[in-house]
Amino acid sequence: xxxxxxxxxxxQKDLRLEWRSKDALNGMLFFSxxxxxxxxxxxxxxxxxxxxxxxxxxxxxxxxASVTALNQTWTRELRNRVLDAQRMAPSPASALFxxxxxxxxxxxxxxxxxLAPLFIIFYNLRAIGQGWLMLLVLPLGTLAxxxxxxxxxxxxxxxxxxxxxxxLILFPVSVPALLAMVQSTTAILTGESDPGLWxxxxxGYDIIFVTLCLLLFETVLDAE
Amino acid sequence: xxxTLQVGLPIALAILAVGFYQAIFVAPTEAxxxxxxxxxxxxxxxxxxxxxxxxxxxxxxxxxxxIRRSNPLRAQAADALALAAAEVTxxxxxxxxATGMLWGRAAWGIWWTWDARxxxxxxxxxxxxxxxxxxRFTAGGxxxxxxAVLSVFAAIDVPIVYMSIRWxxxxxxxxxxxxxxxxxxxxxxxxxxxxNVAGWFAWGVLLVTLRxxxxxxxxxxxxxxxxxxxxxTLQSVR
Numbered sequence: 001x002x003x004x005x006x007x008x009x010x011x012q013k014d015l016r017l018e019w020r021s022k023d024a025l026n027g028m029l030f031f032s033x034x035x036x037x038x039x040x041x042x043x044x045x046x047x048x049x050x051x052x053x054x055x056x057x058x059x060x061x062x063x064x065a066s067v068t069a070l071n072q073t074w075t076r077e078l079r080n081r082v083l084d085a086q087r088m089a090p091s092p093a094s095a096l097f098x099x100x101x102x103x104x105x106x107x108x109x110x111x112x113x114x115l116a117p118l119f120i121i122f123y124n125l126r127a128i129g130q131g132w133l134m135l136l137v138l139p140l141g142t143l144a145x146x147x148x149x150x151x152x153x154x155x156x157x158x159x160x161x162x163x164x165x166x167x168l169i170l171f172p173v174s175v176p177a178l179l180a181m182v183q184s185t186t187a188i189l190t191g192e193s194d195p196g197l198w199x200x201x202x203x204g205y206d207i208i209f210v211t212l213c214l215l216l217f218e219t220v221l222d223a224e
Numbered sequence: 225x226x227x228t229l230q231v232g233l234p235i236a237l238a239i240l241a242v243g244f245y246q247a248i249f250v251a252p253t254e255a256x257x258x259x260x261x262x263x264x265x266x267x268x269x270x271x272x273x274x275x276x277x278x279x280x281x282x283x284x285x286x287x288x289x290x291i292r293r294s295n296p297l298r299a300q301a302a303d304a305l306a307l308a309a310a311e312v313t314x315x316x317x318x319x320x321x322a323t324g325m326l327w328g329r330a331a332w333g334i335w336w337t338w339d340a341r342x343x344x345x346x347x348x349x350x351x352x353x354x355x356x357x358x359x360r361f362t363a364g365g366x367x368x369x370x371x372a373v374l375s376v377f378a379a380i381d382v383p384i385v386y387m388s389i390r391w392x393x394x395x396x397x398x399x400x401x402x403x404x405x406x407x408x409x410x411x412x413x414x415x416x417x418x419x420n421v422a423g424w425f426a427w428g429v430l431l432v433t434l435r436x437x438x439x440x441x442x443x444x445x446x447x448x449x450x451x452x453x454x455x456x457t458l459q460s461v462r
Contacts, residue, residue: 148377155358155370155373155374156358156361158362158366159358159361159362159363159370160361160362160363161361162361164361165357165358165361168354168357168358169354169357169358169374172347172350172351172353172354172381173351173354173377173378173381175347175350175381175385175388176381176384176385176387176388176389179388179389179392180388183392197391198391201387201388201391204384205384208380208384209380212376212377212380216373216376219289219369219373220369220370220373223365223366223369223370223373
């Protein structure tokens with residue numbers, strides 16, 4: 001079986017599992033919705049202010065929500081010792097990782113598709129800058145969140161209170177990515193500055209960390 | 225460990241004592257900031273050490289990842305060094321942050337500002353807290369591998385953090401920050417400064433060495449305990 005087919009097989013399995021249970025999607029969707037509503041209560045923003053802070057709220061909500069899903073992504077494999085079987089399988093470990101990243105990427109993207117209209121309604125948003133650039137920022141930002149998140153979820157899988165540990169190691173490493181997502185989104189919404197630098201930085205971050213995670217995943221999977 | 229203490233402690237303390245004398249009594253009082261500036265003789269060496277020991281941590285972690293299969297015993301030593309360097313980094317970074325805040329309150333009138341250098345230093349501190357938390361939360365043989373992997377991540381992240389925060393802050397320049405005290409320093413201040421850097425460097429090396437030796441002792445005790453447990457099961461079989 002070649003690499004692409006291994007990835008596709010893993011991805012199919014993850015998507016089917018999620019389609020039948022819908023655990024991650026429901027959890028993430030309601031959680032991010034709650035964060036959006038709560039921030040709205042906490043700040044009670046006017047239209048001008050909401051344009052300034054919406055980027056930050058959107059990404060922080062997505063970050064928190066994706067952590068709830070990322071925690072489940074590997075524990076699913078622990079049942080019936082599936083993960084041990086994966087480790088013994090001859091297929092490359094990075095294929096397993098890549099398929100998990102793709103699955104999580106799809107889940108978070110689905111959340112964004114539902115969340116974006118609600119966001120525009122609740123915060124009365126209208127982009128002053130080039131709105132279509134959001135179609136670039138959203139996938140790049142999601143990939144940055146999901147690639148490190150999936151990696152650190154695997155890393156904290158066999159630790160004590162892993163649900164606690166994942167955000168503790170994910171957030172500090174994600175700071176530059178979060179900064180780039182928030183700055184580019186704010187730049188697009190307010191139209192005051194050019195988001196180009198931040199989009200380029202986000203792409204660079206994605207390339208660096210996807211490579212690093214693919215290289216080091218086998219070490220983490222076999223750590224014992 | 226005893227030898228390290230007998231040799232290292234007098235040396236480090238002697239340099240620090242002379243450095244203290246120079247910094248508090250000999251070095252001239254700074255013209256605009258006054259006596260407050262003297263914290264600079266402690267703040268800057270701590271910050272330098274907090275930027276130096278992460279390299280040791282990263283080098284030891286990378287070495288651990290490279291040789292953990294081919295030479296497990298040597299890899300244990302590399303891991304002990306990584307842990308020692310990480311803990312000492314965190315101590316120096318905390319001192320650097322605390323003294324910086326004290327100075328900032330006196331000189332700028334504020335405890336903290338989200339300026340590029342302060343923010344990236346805080347990020348370094350956060351990364352090392354998460355590194356030590358990971359070590360605490362994991363158990364058994366996987367701790368070392370996982371921690372080494374995180375250390376590689378942190379090492380690659382730090383330059384990105386630094387660049388991103390610089391871009392962030394150059395877009396919104398903060399008015400409080402000026403060039404820093406090291407742009408042109410009175411020659412009479414040099415001995416105090418150099419002595420304190422040397423003293424805190426010696427102190428840091430001493431701490432890392434002691435912590436390294438302690439960790440090696442613990443590793444050996446663990447190995448002995450495992451060996452004894454194995455032997456006792458063998459005897460009961462017989």
